[in-house]
Amino acid sequence: MNVATDSPRRQQLTRIAARLFMQQGFDRTTVRMLADAMGIKSGSLFHHFADKQEILCAVIEDSTRHALFSARRALADAAPTTRARLLALARVHLDTLHDDRHAHGVALYEWRRLSDEDREHLTHLRDAYETLWLQVIEEARRAGQVQGDAAIITRYALGALNWTARWYDPDGPMDTAQLAHELVDMIVAPAS
Amino acid sequence: MNVATDSPRRQQLTRIAARLFMQQGFDRTTVRMLADAMGIKSGSLFHHFADKQEILCAVIEDSTRHALFSARRALADAAPTTRARLLALARVHLDTLHDDRHAHGVALYEWRRLSDEDREHLTHLRDAYETLWLQVIEEARRAGQVQGDAAIITRYALGALNWTARWYDPDGPMDTAQLAHELVDMIVAPAS
Amino acid sequence: MNVATDSPRRQQLTRIAARLFMQQGFDRTTVRMLADAMGIKSGSLFHHFADKQEILCAVIEDSTRHALFSARRALADAAPTTRARLLALARVHLDTLHDDRHAHGVALYEWRRLSDEDREHLTHLRDAYETLWLQVIEEARRAGQVQGDAAIITRYALGALNWTARWYDPDGPMDTAQLAHELVDMIVAPAS
Amino acid sequence: MNVATDSPRRQQLTRIAARLFMQQGFDRTTVRMLADAMGIKSGSLFHHFADKQEILCAVIEDSTRHALFSARRALADAAPTTRARLLALARVHLDTLHDDRHAHGVALYEWRRLSDEDREHLTHLRDAYETLWLQVIEEARRAGQVQGDAAIITRYALGALNWTARWYDPDGPMDTAQLAHELVDMIVAPAS
């Protein structure tokens, strides 16, 4: 289940699956579509994954690990100000959501399609990611730069960013850096 | 297609469908499930709707009209301050999202399942709804109470609220009024 | 589950299934073959049966009820001698095994293919049938006409008859009455 | 194809296959199950057997040769009385049916799964075995110890014994010697 233990072939197939899942949704993506995109026959898919569910699980696990890792590194590299740290998180979130792998969007929008078992298995990963946000926002709140309930602000911020999957065009005129700035400006008290 | 022209029976069936679509998603809700919940046989469903797509279209049209109507009335009733008007919109949004009809959530999360034809037909309704938000936020921006790009703030606000469908429990300790307040506090400059 | 409650259509389909199951075995009979023989499409089959297992269960239940009913009536009609009663049972067994319905053979040779649940459900029927045999043989033993353990003799007799499914040709020169006589002669002490 | 020419490795694999075929039936035993039980991968199996059919053929040939050889030796060792000779045959039959190799049962119950070609190839072996029985029973009939048609009695006897595969528990209180005695008592006129 660990990304580190996944064979390169499996990782490769996982990324292809992520793209299709994001484009059409898990339910509408047939294993034949997946196999076609992977350049193999549908039966061969089951050498790498036990069933279709496991592909979804692999996509979500992979993408969540990737987002978590990227966020941690971005925080480590960021200047120690509230704005800088929030900006780092927002940029990572948007970048993982809109990069060519699309996998983060699958994690968000197909979460309910996971089997109960897989969902439980992945919950701690997702929680770890959200905790990163919560901590930074909680710091900001204590510093007086953010007002209200930190947990709700966190969810509002993530919701605002997640919804960009529905309207933001990465090939359009605006880049993710600008989007991230807008978010931070919205959350953090302006004059500070 | 117009709500006004829908027979009471069809409206009743539409509401039942909305609940199932929200609980399990459009793709996972079979025509037989719908018929069961409606107390009829699956064949009979097609006396009321031409096909499954039309049911989704009816649900989304109904819910969007409802949200639009509610929002307009709330704005008409609201005090003429930025905060009051925004608060009114946020409450309506949350209430239509979490009431027992669930239909607004279907409009948001199953939008992509509409046929191209239906989507086009419903786009003006949705745009009308979003325009309501955009106008209020644009007013606020001109009044200096909101900073940044009004269009983006609008989408961020809606995204933040839409995402509550994923985590907010209407039966929990917090009510939608508090949630709405948190949102307005987040968007509108505090000291004003 | 009761034969009496089966729709005529379902009974008709059950008989066709019995023939195919006997000819090729349950595992080698595909639902498409069944549907072809029934003159319908494979999907339509599942309006009458929940799954393939249920077809097998229906065949076995139907045939065992039929054999049980026939055996009881034959015993009621038989003269009250050991030989006559045994002969009656043997003829019914052979006739139900080799008639055009073939269903009894399915009950015998596909018993292990039943799901655990179905098997349990049908065991009491089969036991009722075997008990009929056991009682007659036990009577014979007490009358000194049969020697040895009644339970084993019963199973040997049934095994001998069941095996005819593998070699006896109903269209050949010998009829089931002669076969039945041979069995009774083998079991019952000759001079009596 | 001849046992004598089979490599020890192939014989070993054949025995493992026999166990699985008996436990679950030929059709339900997959090549992967066989390979797992053999401690190799499924692809490797085809270095030892051309296809799955050949495995079944090998199992049946092996077991039938074994039964034939055992029966001949038992007859050679038996006292020259009808009862003793029949008893010897019955014991060998039961022992080969219920020993840890299970292979004889496969020969009986999966005979129809053989390809036409293989079946023809093995028929002479099976006939040789049945002829052994037929000869002894024919002797008994001529000696007045068995009544009726020798061919039918032979088949009835074999059927009775074969059916033990369905109900006899080798680990239970009764041993095969007792079972064999019951059979002989059933067939052979008692007092004579």
Place this chain on the structure above:
DNA sequence: CATGAATGAGCCTTCATTCAT
């Protein structure tokens, strides 16, 4: 309006078999 039976296209999955390494 309602129903039960039927349809046909398609879905996920299985499995014996092949073959380059």
Place this chain on the structure above:
DNA sequence: AATGAATGAAGGCTCATTCAT
């Protein structure tokens, strides 16, 4: 010999939709 990846045909089953009654 052995393996792992791939194949292709088939299998059981689902489901939106139709239609005679």
